[in-house]
Amino acid sequence: MRSPLPKALMPLCGKPMLWHVLRKALSLKAKKTVVVAGFRADLVKRLVGRSAEVIRQKRLLGSGHAVSAAYGALKGFKGRVLVLYCDTPLVSRRSMETLLGRHTNGSGVTLLSARLEDPAGYGRIRRSGTGAVEGIVEEKDASEAQRGLNEVNVGAYVFDSQKLFAALKSVSLNPLKKEYYLTDAVGILAREGLAEAVPAPGGAEESLGVNTRLDLAKLGMRMQDEVLKEFSEQGVVIRDPRTTVIDAGVRIGEGTVVQPSTVIEEDSVIGKGCVIGPFARIRGASRIGDRSVIGNFVEVVRSVIGPDTIIKHLSYIGDARIGRGVNIGAGTITANFDGKTKHVTVIKDKASLGSGTVLIAPVTVGRGAKTGAGAVVPKRQNIPDGGVVAGVPAKVLKKARDKRRGGRE
Structure with a gap:
C-alpha cells in the first residue's frame, strides 16, 4: 500500500x-x-x-x-x-x-x-x-x-x-x-x-478486498454509494449523488436537502430540515441545528451552529459558536488563526452580520447585534447585545447607541 x-x-x-x-x-x-x-x-x-x-x-x-x-x-x-x-x-x-x-x-x-x-x-x-x-x-x-x-x-x-x-x-x-x-x-x-x-x-x-491504492479507491466509491443510499432511506434528499461526498459516521436529520458538489466529513451532524450546499464543505465534527442553511461556497469547520441560522454565500466559519436565528452575510470570515493558535468566535442569537464582515477571534458578537458591510472587528473587541458596529476597524455607531437609549439625533 x-x-x-x-x-x-x-x-x-x-x-x-x-x-x-x-x-x-x-x-x-x-x-x-x-x-x-x-x-x-x-x-x-x-x-x-x-x-x-x-x-x-x-x-x-x-x-x-x-x-x-x-x-x-x-x-x-x-x-x-x-x-x-x-x-x-x-x-x-x-x-x-x-x-x-x-x-x-x-x-x-x-x-x-x-x-x-x-x-x-x-x-x-x-x-x-x-x-x-x-x-x-x-x-x-x-x-x-x-x-x-x-x-x-x-x-x-x-x-x-x-x-x-x-x-x-x-x-x-x-x-x-x-x-x-x-x-x-x-x-x-x-x-x-x-x-x-x-x-x-x-x-x-x-x-471485494483491498490490496492496492486503486482497490481502496474503488471500494471507497462503492461504500459511498451505500452511505448515500442509507441517508436517502432515512428521508434525506441527495440532489446529485455523483458529486456528493458524505463520510461514514456523519449524521443528517430527516428532510434535509443536500445540494450538488457538497462535502460533509469527520463525524459532523446536520439537523432536520436544513439545506446544505451547493459547493459547501462541513467538517471537523461540526454541528448544524435544525432548519439552518449552509449555502454555496461556505466552509464550516469545528463549529456549532444553532437552529434557523442562515449562512448562504461565500463564507468561512471556523471554530465558531453561533446561536439561533443568526444571519451571516455573504463573504463573512471568522479569522480564527493568529499564526500560532486557533481561537473561538461567539455569535449570539439573532445577530446579523453584513456582507464581507471579518471577525478576528477571539471575539463575541452579542445577541441581536449588527455589523455593517465590510466591518473588521478586532480580537477581544466584543460587540454588546443589540450593538451596531461598522468600519475598519469596526467601531460602535453613536447613532445606533443613541437610538437604543431613546436619544435624539
Whole structure:
C-alpha cells in the first residue's frame, strides 16, 4: 500500500478500514471481541480503545498465525468464533448473521462464498462431485484447472472454537509464501466433513478486498454509494449523488436537502430540515441545528451552529459558536488563526452580520447585534447585545447607541 499506516487504518469513506468491520462486528454483541494487529499495533489499539481487546501479532506469518495469536484471549471459550478480515469491509452484518445462523452444533467451520465472473486474486473453493467443500486453494498455489473455478472465499468464517485451534496446530508453513494460512485450517476441517460454504447474501460485491491504492479507491466509491443510499432511506434528499461526498459516521436529520458538489466529513451532524450546499464543505465534527442553511461556497469547520441560522454565500466559519436565528452575510470570515493558535468566535442569537464582515477571534458578537458591510472587528473587541458596529476597524455607531437609549439625533 506504500503507506506509513497499517492497512487496517487506511482511510475508507472518511474512516479507517478497520472501523467499518469493527462497527458491524460489535453490533452483534459477542461475548468478547478480539482484534489481532501486527504492524503499528499501537495505532490500532488507539483506534479500538476499550471496545475490543487488541492482541499483537509479533511475527507477521500469515492469517493462520494471526488467529493463533488470539488463542490466549479465547482460552477456555467453547462456542462459535466469527473471524473477519479488515481488508474486506463490505462484508455485511446480514452476512455475519447468516454465517452464525447456519453454523450448527458439530460443525467445524461455515464460510462465506461468492461467485465471480473474474475470480483472479481470490482463493478458490474446491468442492467434491457431491458439492461438499473439500478446501480452499490460494491462487498462487492453484493449478490451471483450479484457477478456472469461480466460487471464491470471501474471507468471513464461523468456527467451532475448539476445532479451530486444534486444526491450527496442524497447519504447516506454506513453502511459497512462508506463511501459515487460515484457509489450510478450513481444509483440515473439510477433510473431516466439517466445512460448509454459504453464499454471501449481498452477492459478489461483498468479496471485494483491498490490496492496492486503486482497490481502496474503488471500494471507497462503492461504500459511498451505500452511505448515500442509507441517508436517502432515512428521508434525506441527495440532489446529485455523483458529486456528493458524505463520510461514514456523519449524521443528517430527516428532510434535509443536500445540494450538488457538497462535502460533509469527520463525524459532523446536520439537523432536520436544513439545506446544505451547493459547493459547501462541513467538517471537523461540526454541528448544524435544525432548519439552518449552509449555502454555496461556505466552509464550516469545528463549529456549532444553532437552529434557523442562515449562512448562504461565500463564507468561512471556523471554530465558531453561533446561536439561533443568526444571519451571516455573504463573504463573512471568522479569522480564527493568529499564526500560532486557533481561537473561538461567539455569535449570539439573532445577530446579523453584513456582507464581507471579518471577525478576528477571539471575539463575541452579542445577541441581536449588527455589523455593517465590510466591518473588521478586532480580537477581544466584543460587540454588546443589540450593538451596531461598522468600519475598519469596526467601531460602535453613536447613532445606533443613541437610538437604543431613546436619544435624539
